[in-house]
Amino acid sequence: MEEINVDLHSDTQTRPSPGMREAMAQAPVGDEQRGEDPSVNKLCEMAAELTGKESAVFMPSGTMCNQASVLVHCQPGDEIIADKTSHLINSESGGAAALAGVQIKPINGKRGIFTAEQAEEAVNMRKRNIPRTRMIEIEQTSNAGGGSIWPLERIQEVAEIAKKFGLIMHMDGARMLNAAVASNVTAADFAKSFDSLWVDLSKGLGCPVGAVLCGSSDFIENVWSWKMRLGGAMRQSGIVAAAGVYALENNVSRLADDHTLAKRFADNISNIAGIQLWPVETNLVFFNVKETGLTAKIFHERLLERGVRIGIKDKYEMRAVTHLDVDSAEIAQAADAVAQVAAAA
Numbered sequence: 572m573e574e575i576n577v578d579l580h581s582d583t584q585t586r587p588s589p590g591m592r593e594a595m596a597q598a599p600v601g602d603e604q605r606g607e608d609p610s611v612n613k614l615c616e617m618a619a620e621l622t623g624k625e626s627a628v629f630m631p632s633g634t635m636c637n638q639a640s641v642l643v644h645c646q647p648g649d650e651i652i653a654d655k656t657s658h659l660i661n662s663e664s665g666g667a668a669a670l671a672g673v674q675i676k677p678i679n680g681k682r683g684i685f686t687a688e689q690a691e692e693a694v695n696m697r698k699r700n701i702p703r704t705r706m707i708e709i710e711q712t713s714n715a716g717g718g719s720i721w722p723l724e725r726i727q728e729v730a731e732i733a734k735k736f737g738l739i740m741h742m743d744g745a746r747m748l749n750a751a752v753a754s755n756v757t758a759a760d761f762a763k764s765f766d767s768l769w770v771d772l773s774k775g776l777g778c779p780v781g782a783v784l785c786g787s788s789d790f791i792e793n794v795w796s797w798k799m800r801l802g803g804a805m806r807q808s809g810i811v812a813a814a815g816v817y818a819l820e821n822n823v824s825r826l827a828d829d830h831t832l833a834k835r836f837a838d839n840i841s842n843i844a845g846i847q848l849w850p851v852e853t854n855l856v857f858f859n860v861k862e863t864g865l866t867a868k869i870f871h872e873r874l875l876e877r878g879v880r881i882g883i884k885d886k887y888e889m890r891a892v893t894h895l896d897v898d899s900a901e902i903a904q905a906a907d908a909v910a911q912v913a914a915a916a
């Protein structure tokens with residue numbers, strides 16, 4: 572494989588910084604399962620405070636946060652409303668069906684974001700032969716929507732529908748802090764309409780692993796049972812939780828830098844013949860390469876030959892992600908590479 576100089580494949584590509592590694596090395600630890608790990612406890616307190624929720628639990632991954640939430644909130648045979656592009660539907664190996672026995676009604680949103688009217692239309696009538704609608708799930712920001720932000724008002728409108736029909740509101744907040752920083756809305760304000768939500772530590776926040784799931788004390792107690800059952804309860808996990816503490820203290824407001832670089836990258840490639848950009852709201856830059864005559868796969872390979880890695884989203888769609896391990900010189904290099912590949916096509 573070619574040497575990669577610029578990796579825009581994903582914000583999961585970050586390596587723990589020296590400061591983060593130092594915090595991990597110094598972390599006080601104990602037995603997490605017994606509630607005795609001070610670093611894990613600190614992380615959970617910080618996450619609960621950040622989101623304005625009663626309680627929080629440290630989880631090995633965002634996927635486990637989604638799955639445990641579905642398992643706690645839903646009964647087998649229930650139905651969830653989620654956008655058709657959601658991670659819950661497309662990227663969790665069918666977990667909601669396999670683990671919770673739940674089905675999901677996909678909504679045809681715009682760039683991952685649906686309206687209150689669409690949510691209301693998707694709620695099933697109560698009848699013995701019709702699945703019970705139980706929960707509305709939204710993804711902040713929408714990953715497959717190109718990092719699009721659910722505006723606070725839209726969330727509140729959807730939450731009104733949830734209230735009207737007695738539905739649970741759950742947020743996949745893998746990149747919720749990107750949305751908060753980009754739109755100047757506090758995490759707690761975004762979180763307010765939700766019964767449960769989680770934030771990923773291993774994306775833009777730069778941690779090696781982990782996510783924190785937040786909600787009421789009752790909800791978190793029930794999640795703990797699933798964390799045990801699924802084998803997600805850990806021991807001296809303060810070593811990794813300390814990275815999360817460090818990230819919440821140091822890596823949140825700097826997400827704005829990732830957004831600035833994403834916009835700059837988009838600007839730099841916007842005039843290249845054959846490239847069609849999606850709107851850029853946060854750290855994800857999607858572009859279509861169809862008019863260059865190349866597929867995304869070939870485009871990806873030709874970029875790799877130039878030391879630049881950019882993800883393939885679809886047959887003709889590419890996905891570039893900025894994160895704390897890329898700087899402006901690398902962004903310029905990546906944009907040049909895109910221009911070269913397009914020109915040579």
Ligand SMILES: *Cc1c(COP(=O)(O)O)cnc(C)c1O
Nearest residue numbers: 632633634658710714743745771
């Ligand atoms: C990455 C991601 C997840 C899963 O998180 P992991 O920590 O990788 O399990 C879920 N939802 C969205 C939107 C994501 O981007």
